[in-house]
Amino acid sequence: MRCLAVCQDELVIRMLDEILLPGFEVEFIVEKGPLTRRLQEAGVTVITGDPRRTETWVKADLGPSTCVIIEDNGRRNPKRILEAVRDAGGTLVYVLGIGATSTEKRAAEFHDEFPDVSYLSMAELFGGPLLTEFSRSLTRARVQQYHRYFSDAERVLIMLHNEPDPDAMASGLALRNVLRRTKATAIIGAIQGVTRPENVRMVNLLDIHVEQITPESLKEYDRIAMVDVQPHYFGGLIDRVDLVIDHHPEQPGYAAVFKDIRPDYGSTSTILTEHLRAVDVNISERTATAMLYAIKSDTLFFNRQTNRVDLEAFSYLYPLADAAMIRKMEGAEITLERLDYVMKAYRGGTMADQVFCAFIGPSPREDFITYVADFFLQLEDVKWTVIAGIVNDALVISVRNLGYTKNAGEFVRRFFADIGSAGGHRAMAKAVVPMRAFREKFGDLAGEDIGVRLQAFIHEFLQHDQPAPKHEAPVLKP
Numbered sequence: 001m002r003c004l005a006v007c008q009d010e011l012v013i014r015m016l017d018e019i020l021l022p023g024f025e026v027e028f029i030v031e032k033g034p035l036t037r038r039l040q041e042a043g044v045t046v047i048t049g050d051p052r053r054t055e056t057w058v059k060a061d062l063g064p065s066t067c068v069i070i071e072d073n074g075r076r077n078p079k080r081i082l083e084a085v086r087d088a089g090g091t092l093v094y095v096l097g098i099g100a101t102s103t104e105k106r107a108a109e110f111h112d113e114f115p116d117v118s119y120l121s122m123a124e125l126f127g128g129p130l131l132t133e134f135s136r137s138l139t140r141a142r143v144q145q146y147h148r149y150f151s152d153a154e155r156v157l158i159m160l161h162n163e164p165d166p167d168a169m170a171s172g173l174a175l176r177n178v179l180r181r182t183k184a185t186a187i188i189g190a191i192q193g194v195t196r197p198e199n200v201r202m203v204n205l206l207d208i209h210v211e212q213i214t215p216e217s218l219k220e221y222d223r224i225a226m227v228d229v230q231p232h233y234f235g236g237l238i239d240r241v242d243l244v245i246d247h248h249p250e251q252p253g254y255a256a257v258f259k260d261i262r263p264d265y266g267s268t269s270t271i272l273t274e275h276l277r278a279v280d281v282n283i284s285e286r287t288a289t290a291m292l293y294a295i296k297s298d299t300l301f302f303n304r305q306t307n308r309v310d311l312e313a314f315s316y317l318y319p320l321a322d323a324a325m326i327r328k329m330e331g332a333e334i335t336l337e338r339l340d341y342v343m344k345a346y347r348g349g350t351m352a353d354q355v356f357c358a359f360i361g362p363s364p365r366e367d368f369i370t371y372v373a374d375f376f377l378q379l380e381d382v383k384w385t386v387i388a389g390i391v392n393d394a395l396v397i398s399v400r401n402l403g404y405t406k407n408a409g410e411f412v413r414r415f416f417a418d419i420g421s422a423g424g425h426r427a428m429a430k431a432v433v434p435m436r437a438f439r440e441k442f443g444d445l446a447g448e449d450i451g452v453r454l455q456a457f458i459h460e461f462l463q464h465d466q467p468a469p470k471h472e473a474p475v476l477k478p
């Protein structure tokens, strides 16, 4: 493709020449002068002439498929050049904004007068890669620091939360990789191991060993790291921790030598992908498969809280992973047992204003409740799900939404933090309330009434303190 460019700055000319040359035939229209000679000596193809005159463009053989680039540095108005290009029949025209003037305003100005012209800002074009590169060096420095701190330890424990999920296990494998350790020198452990079907299948297919940890066995390790969880989770059991890497909101009240907590990330594996890339460690197919599966499952395949970085990590890991293996692991999510609870919720649940609520009764494991909450979120027209069930005499309430509405974590905290534990993200949250405390606060409700009550709570929450309509004065709520 042929490209004609008009620039005033030598630096911009040389840069464009370097960027475009392999794929494009680039020529610069320059007025006669010392710059012409310098560029010619440097091997840049130059056409001399006044770019504000139509005949210059005609002589340069401008056609409808020639790409035209015009620099706008705010000093010289390029409008006359644009008119000349238009008169000569140019249609593929780009204005390249360089300089501190507001590019958005400038782009709008050009668009009004020359609707076919695309305005590109130099800062936007180069900003992305530059920022990525700089934040990578920040991450690199951080990783090198903790790596050094861990280097003289004989045995490292990488601690996961109870019932480790794909993100926890994948992050464990990834951190072991970052630390350049083996399964003998970096042990992945949890106090309560894996029982849910999809997690068991992952453990078997990827041959992951999660060591059973007891309060006594903690002493056997020289360093302790935590991934996908923070020390407060263990209720005072682990007070000394060397490294925390997590994407859950940061919790107060613990000390860690190093931490990397990014609550806006969709998974801990996304953070660890960045750590691995920053220090340029080889990622094995097994680890890449685990991490890719983790990102998919923690973001519900990008259906909830997802960030540009999650997509980036996903596309980086994709070619390194075994896609067939991931399909096998995903198949394990649907079991007859779980469908049983989906049916219970279907029969007993209520749907109102795009919110699905249900009480599914006693449940042998917590994951039946979260599975049902995730399942109904896939339904057309459902934006929120609130599912409750009883596990070991506690009411477990699982809340999901599509991520762009009000905060699910705030909902559970507002209604249940005073009588149990409650917390979570914008898009997913959980509350665990002892049945006795629930009855004391809300009365002795029959099963179906619990679902109805939850539906009322969530409506109160969603209706309440909505931003006031613009044309009315804000109403103060008691």
Ligand SMILES: [Mn+2]
Binding pocket: 167, 168, 228, 247, 266, 267, 268, 298
């Ligand atoms: Mn996670």
